[in-house]
Amino acid sequence: MASLPAKPSMKERILDTADRLFYLKGIRAIGVDTIAAEIGISKRTLYNHFPSKDALISAYLQRRFVQPKPSDKPPAEQILGTFDSLERRFSHKDFRGCPFVNAVAEMGADAKPVRKIAIAFKESRRLWFRDLLMQLGVTDAEGLATQLALLVDGSIAQDLVRDDPAMARAAKQAAKVLLANAGIRIDGPGPLSTQGNKK
Amino acid sequence: MASLPAKPSMKERILDTADRLFYLKGIRAIGVDTIAAEIGISKRTLYNHFPSKDALISAYLQRRFVQPKPSDKPPAEQILGTFDSLERRFSHKDFRGCPFVNAVAEMGADAKPVRKIAIAFKESRRLWFRDLLMQLGVTDAEGLATQLALLVDGSIAQDLVRDDPAMARAAKQAAKVLLANAGIRIDGPGPLSTQGNKK
DNA sequence: AAATAAGTACACAGACCTGTGCACTTAGGC
């Protein structure tokens, strides 16, 4: 699995550290000196790899933009699994909200490149939901995908403030209701199948 | 209605300006010099009213923390009206997300007083939802209130990034489904009563 | 008229920030 493991390039080491610090402490809170010092390199070296801090910020966000890999699991399971995955991430102590939302909040309305990446990311997730819903034959896949995206971002924002993984479970419950309302039957995939979901 | 209008105190003028600039441009992006210059006072005067910038930030957030005033409208109407109100705010050009979430994102995990206020605000809104749901006789008012809060914060986060008031409408649609699933009948209050909500 | 309070103008300390310049050292490939 780790096919070419041994030697991370300088650029990658910089991006690794920038990612950790930017995400954990905030883009504005971390200076380039801090990043360089953390790796143990000179600030000059950092600026030889990235022309400016803004470029480093963009690279950081680009690298956070990972497309979900296609899966062969049933679409409904994939959709609901999103919230299980969220709950796992909320439980991790290093989770601190959505890097894109945080970056937009930090950089102000003027920072257009940051917002551009953030919009692209949000839309790509919405489209991922939409395509799965279309596979399920949902009529208003566009609208429902948007609603699911709201639940995802809502639980992330709430967890950022409250630090409570239960927010992911609440989002999953709401998602189940929305899916059921669209005619999607939820069966099987859970730890134990619901035998009689109406008490 | 404007009972004592004429003379805003110095402290209020400072808070007015700090509120506008902090919210619009970001807490970290605005310095105390900028605030003082905007009002036309000396920085010394500002520091005579607030011992530090942190104190000013706290006062700013405290002032943003307004309890929703009790209404005699039907509970269901109040709940759904939240999303109409959100849509109106999204359409305003000066809307830039939730000040509490933004502050937490900007100040990093360490800023405990900021997070404390933010948590209190989120919880107060959740409780407002919960009490209305209890008036409606909803069984799991706690859980449903949390879900509605997720929709609110989700649409705010999405609008912050996308600048699209339709996010509020999507949240309202999802809220309607969740309410209906809890046995709440939505009638009357809309522009035109739905005569036959199933087409 | 005198005293008290509030605000002003302005300089300054000390810290941190981004970004550059320059001479030096190390490591590999030819």
Place this chain on the structure above:
DNA sequence: GCCTAAGTGCACAGGTCTGTGTACTTATTT
């Protein structure tokens, strides 16, 4: 052995930021 590329160490320019000190002016009240 030599040359090139990459990294180092360090100083520095120029800017911004928070917070303070100090002497002066205005306004209100008594």
